[in-house]
Amino acid sequence: VREDSGFHKLEDLKGRRAVSYDKSALAGWLSAAYEIASKGFVPEKFFSSFHPTRYNLPSPLSYLARGSADVAILPTCEYERIIQNGQFMNVGFRVLDPRKSTLKCASSTNLYPDVVFSSFPKVEPDSAASITLSLLTMPEELMKSKWSIANDFRNVGQLFEKLKIGPYAKISLSPKELWDKYRTEILLSVMLLGCLIFHIVRVNSLVLKRTAELRMAINQRDEVAKIAKERLRRLNQIERKGMVSQMSSMIAHELKQPLSSVSNYVRGLRKYVNRQDSNDPIIHEAVNGIERGITRASNIVERVRGFAREQDKTEIRVISLKNVIEKAVASFEAYVSTSLKIKQNIPSDVKIEADPLAIELLIFNLLKNAAEAVEPLGTEGAVSVSLILSVGKAEIKVEDNGEKIAPEKLQRMQKALQETVKANGAGLGLGIVFAIAEKYGGTVSFEQKEPNGLQVTVAFDAVQPT
Numbered sequence: 001v002r003e004d005s006g007f008h009k010l011e012d013l014k015g016r017r018a019v020s021y022d023k024s025a026l027a028g029w030l031s032a033a034y035e036i037a038s039k040g041f042v043p044e045k046f047f048s049s050f051h052p053t054r055y056n057l058p059s060p061l062s063y064l065a066r067g068s069a070d071v072a073i074l075p076t077c078e079y080e081r082i083i084q085n086g087q088f089m090n091v092g093f094r095v096l097d098p099r100k101s102t103l104k105c106a107s108s109t110n111l112y113p114d115v116v117f118s119s120f121p122k123v124e125p126d127s128a129a130s131i132t133l134s135l136l137t138m139p140e141e142l143m144k145s146k147w148s149i150a151n152d153f154r155n156v157g158q159l160f161e162k163l164k165i166g167p168y169a170k171i172s173l174s175p176k177e178l179w180d181k182y183r184t185e186i187l188l189s190v191m192l193l194g195c196l197i198f199h200i201v202r203v204n205s206l207v208l209k210r211t212a213e214l215r216m217a218i219n220q221r222d223e224v225a226k227i228a229k230e231r232l233r234r235l236n237q238i239e240r241k242g243m244v245s246q247m248s249s250m251i252a253h254e255l256k257q258p259l260s261s262v263s264n265y266v267r268g269l270r271k272y273v274n275r276q277d278s279n280d281p282i283i284h285e286a287v288n289g290i291e292r293g294i295t296r297a298s299n300i301v302e303r304v305r306g307f308a309r310e311q312d313k314t315e316i317r318v319i320s321l322k323n324v325i326e327k328a329v330a331s332f333e334a335y336v337s338t339s340l341k342i343k344q345n346i347p348s349d350v351k352i353e354a355d356p357l358a359i360e361l362l363i364f365n366l367l368k369n370a371a372e373a374v375e376p377l378g379t380e381g382a383v384s385v386s387l388i389l390s391v392g393k394a395e396i397k398v399e400d401n402g403e404k405i406a407p408e409k410l411q412r413m414q415k416a417l418q419e420t421v422k423a424n425g426a427g428l429g430l431g432i433v434f435a436i437a438e439k440y441g442g443t444v445s446f447e448q449k450e451p452n453g454l455q456v457t458v459a460f461d462a463v464q465p466t
Helices: 025-037 062-067 078-083 125-136 154-163 175-181 183-275 282-312 321-335 358-381 407-414 430-439
Strands: 016-021 049-052 071-073 315-319 342-346 351-354 383-390 393-400 444-449 452-460
Touching: 016 062, 025 049, 025 071, 025 154, 025 430, 062 071, 154 407, 183 282, 183 321, 183 444, 315 321, 315 358, 321 342, 321 358, 321 393, 321 407, 351 358, 358 383, 358 393, 358 452, 383 452, 407 444, 430 444, 430 452
Parallel strands: 016 049, 016 071, 342 383
Antiparallel strands: 315 351, 383 393, 393 452, 444 452
C-alpha cells in the first residue's frame, strides 16, 4: 500500500480497490483470497473492485502510485526488486502487515512455490534427470534466484481447499454425465424412494381400513349396548313385577288364614250373644264393627290377589332356549361388575312354551348367584351354562366351582324356601326363580358337585318338533 495510507491491517482494506497481475495466480489474487477467507470474509465480496493487469504494462505499483488502486498484490520480492531498480523514487510504499520468514523479502501471506518444473510421463528419465541437474546447478546470479527440490505443497492444498478450487472445486455435471457417474446410486435411491412411497401408501390404506373397521365396531358396540340396555330395562321391569306379584301373593295368603279365624270367632260370638238374649247395644255394635272390619280386610286381600294375578299376565309363546340363554349371558357379561366369562355348552337348540324375558330373567339370576359363589376364588372361578334335551325335558344347567354349601341350607333350597341374594343383585331371591319355573311348568333342583361347586338344573317340558 502507499506509505501515506491509513491501512495497517487486512481488515482495513474491505471495500477498497485492488490490483494484481493475474486473478488465477498463487502469487496474485489467490494468496490474498486465502488470507481474506481465513479472516472470515467472502473473498469475492471483500474488495469493491479488482483489476488484473495480466502482466501487461503498467505494473500494479503504477496503479497504486497514481491512486487508481488502494492496494497492490505482488509476488514476494517483486516489490524489493522494483525499488532496487530505482523506479518510483518519488512515491513511498510499504508492505501491509508483514510476517516473519526465512526470506530477506517482506511477505504478507503464506509462502507458496514459484515457477515449478515438471515433466510429462513420456519424457525419457535420462532427459528429465539432465534438465533437473542443469536447473539445480544454474548460477544464482543469472536469475537472481535459485532452483530447489519442492517437497512441501501443504500450503497449496490448504489454499485450494479453503477457496474451493482445483480438486475441491464444485463440479457441474450434465444429466448424462451425472447418470453415467452415479447410475448405481440413482437406481438404488429410486428403488428406496419407490419402496418408501409404497410403504406410505400401504400404511395409509391400512390406517383408513382399520379406522373404518373401528368405526363400524364402535357403531356395532353401541347398537349392541343399546339393545342390551333395553333388554336389561325390561328384565328389571319383570323383576319388579315378579317381586310385587310374589309379595302380593304372600301377603294375601298369609292374611287370609288369620282373617278366616277372626271371622269364625265373630260368628261364634254373635251366636253366643243371641242365646244369652243380651240386649246390650255396646256388645252388638262391637260385633257389627268387627264384622265390617273383617269384610273390608277380606276385600283388600282379594284386591291384592287380583293385582298379583294381573301382574302375572304375560305372553306365552314357543321360544328358542338357545337364543334366550345367549341373550342372558350377554346381558350378564355387559352389565354385571365382574371379569368372569361364562362358558356355554349348547350343542343343539330346544324350544319350550314360555315368556322369553321371564326365562331370561331366571337364567340371569342363576348366573348372578353362581358368579357371587365363585367371587372369592378370583381368576380361578368358573361358571358354565349348558342346555340338554333329555326324555322330552329341556334342562338348563348352571354350574359353578364355588365352596360347598351346608347340607341344611341345600335342603332348604331344595324345599324352595326363600333365600335372598346380595342386596346389590337382581333384588329377588330364589323364590322368584321357583315362581317363574313353576309358572311355566318347570322344576328346579340342586346338586352338590365334587370336590366343590353347585349345579342348579331347571327343567321344562320341551316342545316336540312337528
